[in-house]
Amino acid sequence: MGNEPARLRHRLLLAVAAAALVGIGGLIGIAANGGNKTKTVKVTTTAPTETGAVDPHVAAGAHDFVAFACDRCHGVQGRGGVSPVVPALSTAAQTLTPEELGSIINHGLGESSNPKQPYMPVWGAVISKMQVNDLVSYLRAGLPAVPTATSPAVPKQQGPVVEGSVLYQSYGCVNCHGPNGLGGVPNPQSPDKTIPPLTGQDFRKEFNTDAKIIAVIESGSVIGKAPIVSMPHWGGIIPDEQLKALVAYLKTLK
Numbered sequence: 065m066g067n068e069p070a071r072l073r074h075r076l077l078l079a080v081a082a083a084a085l086v087g088i089g090g091l092i093g094i095a096a097n098g099g100n101k102t103k104t105v106k107v108t109t110t111a112p113t114e115t116g117a118v119d120p121h122v123a124a125g126a127h128d129f130v131a132f133a134c135d136r137c138h139g140v141q142g143r144g145g146v147s148p149v150v151p152a153l154s155t156a157a158q159t160l161t162p163e164e165l166g167s168i169i170n171h172g173l174g175e176s177s178n179p180k181q182p183y184m185p186v187w188g189a190v191i192s193k194m195q196v197n198d199l200v201s202y203l204r205a206g207l208p209a210v211p212t213a214t215s216p217a218v219p220k221q222q223g224p225v226v227e228g229s230v231l232y233q234s235y236g237c238v239n240c241h242g243p244n245g246l247g248g249v250p251n252p253q254s255p256d257k258t259i260p261p262l263t264g265q266d267f268r269k270e271f272n273t274d275a276k277i278i279a280v281i282e283s284g285s286v287i288g289k290a291p292i293v294s295m296p297h298w299g300g301i302i303p304d305e306q307l308k309a310l311v312a313y314l315k316t317l318k
């Protein structure tokens with residue numbers, strides 16, 4: 065019962081998408097055929113079928129795409145539009161080989177020396193081979209919409225701490241800094257051998273003002289080349305108000 069409106073909305077969306085595809089097909093047909101509408105153009109789509117069946121690897125990749133915050137930089141379903149320096153992924157997904165895509169995810173594309181600009185992070189030390197393969201399957205399938213593979217809604221009017229706790233997940237901070245900012249995620253080639261915690265005395269001593277915490281989130285910290293994982297630059301990606309919420313949340317941790 066409670067699911068009825070959601071299912072109706074889903075049906076409606078499917079209907080709208082189908083209508084759009086028919087529309088596009090029609091236009092291509094017209095263009096290809098000089099206005100003679102007798103020929104049909106076959107449009108194939110990798111989106112979930114009416115029965116909801118999705119290839120398990122594509123589905124896992126879609127969820128990884130959200131869990132590792134690929135969508136926060138590259139846009140929902142890799143459609144771009146977040147920052148002028150972060151490309152949409154549709155072209156790369158079609159033109160690069162699975163090996164090239166896997167290599168970019170593991171090693172990045174070279175960390176940016178400009179701390180005001182995001183770069184493609186290095187994930188190799190924090191992501192499994194299977195997760196990389198699933199991400200590549202998802203990209204190669206054309207980044208289809210997969211039900212529930214979406215970033216959690218940011219709670220409004222519940223205060224910055226609640227907002228920050230959700231953002232800590234949706235920007236994928238948790239993958240590198242661990243639950244509750246406890247750290248300990250291996251980063252074998254880095255000087256400390258692990259990704260630092262965002263809790264504890266050392267952290268609080270070094271990052272003793274909100275401004276210092278915000279500065280390192282925005283500007284990151286390049287501590288070496290891949291396979292060393294560095295702190296990504298989030299400048300231009302995370303809005304000011306969300307940076308403040310993240311800080312409010314971090315300050316509640318042990």
Ligand code: HEC
Nearest residue numbers: 132133134137149150151156168173182183184185199296
């Ligand atoms: C902090 C922002 C950020 C995040 C998070 C991020 N990327 Fe990127 N990514 C970039 C930027 C910036 C580039 C362009 C780098 C360049 O061209 O030097 C890029 C480039 C790429 C490319 C190459 C695109 C092309 O046209 O050549 C692929 C593929 C890619 N990213 C996949 C991913 C995947 C998969 C994830 C999640 C595991 C991800 N990215 C997470 C910022 C990000």
Ligand code: HEC
Nearest residue numbers: 185235236237240259260280281285287293294295296310
């Ligand atoms: C790809 C892994 C990765 C992700 C994702 C990531 N970080 Fe980091 N972060 C690091 C690494 C590695 C360092 C250590 C950099 C250094 O030593 O210079 C770091 C450092 C930091 C620091 C400074 C702490 C210190 O002791 O140097 C803060 C604060 C921080 N990150 C917050 C965040 C927040 C908030 C997010 C999510 C928006 C986030 N990080 C996402 C890898 C990551």
